[in-house]
Amino acid sequence: MNPPFCVKARVTVVTAAAAMLVACATGRGTSVEDDDVVVVDVGDVADEVADAGTDLGRDVSPDTEETSVDDVPDDAPEPDVVEDTGPPFPTVIVAVDTRLSATAVRAGQAVFASCDAIDADGQIVAIPEGVSVSYVIAPAAALEVVSGNELRALQAGNASVSCAIPSLSLIDDTPADLAIRPGAPYTVLTETDRVALTAGEQVQVTCTAYDEQGNYIPDAELEVLVDPFGDGVEVFDDRVIIERAGLYEITCSADGAPDLISELIEVAPGLPAALAVGITPDRGIYTIGDVVSLTWTVTDEYGNLVENPPVQFSSVPTVPTFGAGRFRFDAEGIIRLTVFVARPTATGSPLVGSIEVIVNGVGPTIDCEFPAYGAMINGPPGAPVLIEGTVGDEFGVAQVRVNGIEAYIRPDNTFIAEVPSTLGGNFVRVEAFDELGASSSRTCAFLMGDQWTPEGTFLDDDIAMTLTQEAFDDRNRSDGLDSLDDLIHTILNSSQLRTQIDSALRAADPLYPTTCVLDSWFGCIVSVGVNYQYFELSGPNDASLTLVDGGLRTSVNVRGIRVGLRVRGTLSSSGSVSLSNLGLTMTFDVGLAGGRPRLALRSLDAVDVGGIDSSFSGLTGFIIDIVVSLFEGTIRDLIRDQIRDFVQNEISAVLDDTLSGLDISSLGANFDVPRLDGGAPIPVGFGIRFSRITVDPSRAIFGIGSRFTAPIAHGGATLGALQPPGAILDDRRPDRSVRVAVNLALLNQVLHTLWRGGLFDATVGGDSLGGVPSDAQAILYANLPPVAVGRTGNDIDLHFGGLRAQVTYPSILAEPITVHLGAKVRTGIDLIGDSELDFRDIRLTEFYFDPISTEIDASTRATLESFLQSTIQSVLDSSLDDALPNFPIPAFELPSSVTEFGLPAGAYLGLLEPILTVDERHLVLQGNFGTR
Numbered sequence: 001m002n003p004p005f006c007v008k009a010r011v012t013v014v015t016a017a018a019a020m021l022v023a024c025a026t027g028r029g030t031s032v033e034d035d036d037v038v039v040v041d042v043g044d045v046a047d048e049v050a051d052a053g054t055d056l057g058r059d060v061s062p063d064t065e066e067t068s069v070d071d072v073p074d075d076a077p078e079p080d081v082v083e084d085t086g087p088p089f090p091t092v093i094v095a096v097d098t099r100l101s102a103t104a105v106r107a108g109q110a111v112f113a114s115c116d117a118i119d120a121d122g123q124i125v126a127i128p129e130g131v132s133v134s135y136v137i138a139p140a141a142a143l144e145v146v147s148g149n150e151l152r153a154l155q156a157g158n159a160s161v162s163c164a165i166p167s168l169s170l171i172d173d174t175p176a177d178l179a180i181r182p183g184a185p186y187t188v189l190t191e192t193d194r195v196a197l198t199a200g201e202q203v204q205v206t207c208t209a210y211d212e213q214g215n216y217i218p219d220a221e222l223e224v225l226v227d228p229f230g231d232g233v234e235v236f237d238d239r240v241i242i243e244r245a246g247l248y249e250i251t252c253s254a255d256g257a258p259d260l261i262s263e264l265i266e267v268a269p270g271l272p273a274a275l276a277v278g279i280t281p282d283r284g285i286y287t288i289g290d291v292v293s294l295t296w297t298v299t300d301e302y303g304n305l306v307e308n309p310p311v312q313f314s315s316v317p318t319v320p321t322f323g324a325g326r327f328r329f330d331a332e333g334i335i336r337l338t339v340f341v342a343r344p345t346a347t348g349s350p351l352v353g354s355i356e357v358i359v360n361g362v363g364p365t366i367d368c369e370f371p372a373y374g375a376m377i378n379g380p381p382g383a384p385v386l387i388e389g390t391v392g393d394e395f396g397v398a399q400v401r402v403n404g405i406e407a408y409i410r411p412d413n414t415f416i417a418e419v420p421s422t423l424g425g426n427f428v429r430v431e432a433f434d435e436l437g438a439s440s441s442r443t444c445a446f447l448m449g450d451q452w453t454p455e456g457t458f459l460d461d462d463i464a465m466t467l468t469q470e471a472f473d474d475r476n477r478s479d480g481l482d483s484l485d486d487l488i489h490t491i492l493n494s495s496q497l498r499t500q501i502d503s504a505l506r507a508a509d510p511l512y513p514t515t516c517v518l519d520s521w522f523g524c525i526v527s528v529g530v531n532y533q534y535f536e537l538s539g540p541n542d543a544s545l546t547l548v549d550g551g552l553r554t555s556v557n558v559r560g561i562r563v564g565l566r567v568r569g570t571l572s573s574s575g576s577v578s579l580s581n582l583g584l585t586m587t588f589d590v591g592l593a594g595g596r597p598r599l600a601l602r603s604l605d606a607v608d609v610g611g612i613d614s615s616f617s618g619l620t621g622f623i624i625d626i627v628v629s630l631f632e633g634t635i636r637d638l639i640r641d642q643i644r645d646f647v648q649n650e651i652s653a654v655l656d657d658t659l660s661g662l663d664i665s666s667l668g669a670n671f672d673v674p675r676l677d678g679g680a681p682i683p684v685g686f687g688i689r690f691s692r693i694t695v696d697p698s699r700a701i702f703g704i705g706s707r708f709t710a711p712i713a714h715g716g717a718t719l720g721a722l723q724p725p726g727a728i729l730d731d732r733r734p735d736r737s738v739r740v741a742v743n744l745a746l747l748n749q750v751l752h753t754l755w756r757g758g759l760f761d762a763t764v765g766g767d768s769l770g771g772v773p774s775d776a777q778a779i780l781y782a783n784l785p786p787v788a789v790g791r792t793g794n795d796i797d798l799h800f801g802g803l804r805a806q807v808t809y810p811s812i813l814a815e816p817i818t819v820h821l822g823a824k825v826r827t828g829i830d831l832i833g834d835s836e837l838d839f840r841d842i843r844l845t846e847f848y849f850d851p852i853s854t855e856i857d858a859s860t861r862a863t864l865e866s867f868l869q870s871t872i873q874s875v876l877d878s879s880l881d882d883a884l885p886n887f888p889i890p891a892f893e894l895p896s897s898v899t900e901f902g903l904p905a906g907a908y909l910g911l912l913e914p915i916l917t918v919d920e921r922h923l924v925l926q927g928n929f930g931t932r
Helices: 014-026 043-055 484-492 495-508 621-660 744-756 858-883 896-901
Strands: 030-034 037-041 093-100 104-106 110-119 134-138 143-147 150-153 157-165 176-181 185-192 196-198 202-211 223-227 233-236 239-242 246-253 259-261 263-268 274-280 291-299 311-316 326-328 333-341 351-359 366-370 375-378 384-391 397-402 414-420 424-434 439-449 459-468 512-520 523-537 542-548 551-569 573-593 596-609 612-616 670-673 682-696 699-709 738-743 763-765 777-782 787-789 795-808 817-832 836-851 891-893 908-918 922-931
Touching: 093 157, 093 176, 110 157, 110 512, 110 621, 185 246, 185 263, 202 246, 223 233, 223 239, 246 259, 274 333, 274 351, 291 311, 291 333, 291 351, 366 424, 366 439, 384 397, 384 424, 384 439, 397 414, 424 787, 424 795, 424 817, 424 836, 439 795, 439 817, 439 836, 459 682, 459 744, 484 495, 484 542, 484 551, 484 621, 484 896, 495 523, 495 621, 512 551, 512 621, 523 621, 542 682, 551 596, 551 621, 573 621, 573 682, 596 621, 596 682, 612 621, 621 891, 621 896, 670 858, 682 744, 699 744, 738 744, 738 908, 744 787, 744 858, 744 922, 763 858, 777 858, 795 836, 795 858, 817 858, 817 908, 836 858
Parallel strands: 104 176, 185 259, 196 263, 375 439
Antiparallel strands: 030 037, 093 110, 110 150, 134 157, 143 150, 157 176, 185 202, 202 239, 223 246, 233 239, 246 263, 274 291, 291 326, 311 333, 333 351, 366 384, 384 414, 397 424, 424 439, 459 699, 459 738, 512 523, 523 551, 542 551, 551 573, 573 596, 573 612, 670 682, 682 699, 738 922, 763 777, 777 795, 787 795, 795 817, 817 836, 891 908, 908 922
């Protein structure tokens, strides 16, 4: 576009000189050299500079007639002869200056260098085509040349750039200075002052951030994350206190940083602080010769299990022992069995726990040996179970039937029978007949399953939130904040983007220094300079957010770009250059980092630039070409880079912060469950961790694991919380924008935690039931936790067996009696509002009631059964409503940084207008996506 070097030569023909001026002015024409005479065929380009020459007061008209020898009159004076002075003068460029588009950038950002050639008169002139320009960078590692005049900052600190023209041996001896600040956090390193600690102790965390180029970032905004989190984990800036034993990943995090280097620490239980004692088999009343085993659970002050504590045992009165914690009864009476935990303990004193049993020589005629009453059996539901027991009668035993099937009786009065099993509670009815035809019966109860969640551990994927494409982008910008892309759209149309581009253009001004673009040996004819005036972004800008394998792809389109410019120099004018649109497409990876969902840039996929239009009054031709060429190069690239940085730094940071803010606020980190008998509530801790993120073009699945904890008060043996058969994760495709599924194993986790916390070991009085004498009561002890078993339809079954109760009913019983109880109930589930669960219409489907060593008449039995049925229904009704008061619904919390874009910080994006369904494994909510 710019003319080639114009050399000054002495000529003998005036018209040739004029033609050369035109050629130099326009940069066009074909030159022919004949000794020192240059003849320029200007052709049709002369008209383009005629007006400019006239304005300058010089005659540069190409219409002068060519004079030949034949046309010279005879009497004309001889022309002056000018001697040839040799070759043309050397180039007029005597120096080079350096300009940068900014005085300060961040590492990783681009800066544009402009090299201005200076002639002998001190004017800026165009660098001829074919003349190469290079850059001298100090320190050399501070920047790299990307392409052309685009440099990328690498090393934080102060740097300088000097333009150089090697062919002319020129270098700028006054370099342009550039301050390079660290870029956005890329790698964040976590260090802790210890990797092993005891529950309740503090760990000090040191966070260090580096940008992608490895520069240390002294002022990075960092956050300490702990995985798992929730109950028992507290973060205080750079200090972390953990009360729950286990392995934890501590991670320093910064918004948008993809490389998070974590520290793994192990938290051990503290000294023994609490002791819970149980017994197996638990019959309430034993006979002489029975053998029992004590079970014990020792925990520290935070409820963590203490493995293999030093324990001792005793019995009062003394009975024979059969190994550690095993006893055989050889006499009637009330026996106290005691467990001791020796020092050191948290209290400084030994821990003592006891249990009393009754040994009666008469005893029941039927005992369940295997499975023991209230046992948990690990096996596939549906498989046959071999039932073993003992039966005795002074008149001899004629027959034993188990669930109506005749059992085999051995000579030692033990019997065996095989019965099919079911998932959950199994109630086996045993009937014995003596030789005289008299009969008795007993119900053996056990819990069956082949998948269990050990207590105090996480069950991964028991909460799953699935989002479809509509939750990420519903392609509708007029229906409120109901997709993640609405965040991008709002941010993209805020004033911040225009402000950022405007600041960058101001820093780069002058965009084109005043430069001589039309030159001759008479001097500069036309000089041009371009200054920045204003930036408009009229929009509307739009964006899309699309699910791809493993991540998200965003495409942004910025419209209505107009840059106001002032052209200075020989000819002055104000105007603007417009760009119809500029689009960028980026792909981000979505995964887990530091125990949270995170977003990290995968690639910059495409840049689309629309049409360019200019509007200047009084300017035409090559001057407009200069302005448009400037816009097509430096200005366009600067705007492109600013939009790219805005998307990468601002928009992706908000998305990353929003994704990492996914939490379950409906339950909270802990909640209290009231005791059935009005005692101090049981504090239940709720911990969560993210177990997976799976993204494909149709959906994104966020899998979450849960853990429930409470102080242990019940010392019975346990396999853990029952899980339904099959996969834990619900990965079915949603029917609506959002699907949140909770595996029934989570409900069983809560019920198991409450059972171990002693919720079901309670006294239930008649005054709380209605229709029962106020002085009637049942003192319950639960050998088994209630368990939920799924079924099709909007209800579930609850199995509650292995109960022992001491029943007082003065109006019909002279003395309290001991009974075994169990029931299966069915309950419907309703959703109240957006998250509250209501377990309704609890109704019995099975019930058993066994008085132990007591004969009662039919009328008394009927009254007691009615009382105890009401008791079980009331216990389950209260415990279900309190155990899971709200559906654990994950939601995205909007970070505080969104306030500058006019978005509601602290609001939650999640499930709206939910509909509840229940199947054999899951409670499922489906609904729309929006602000909760």
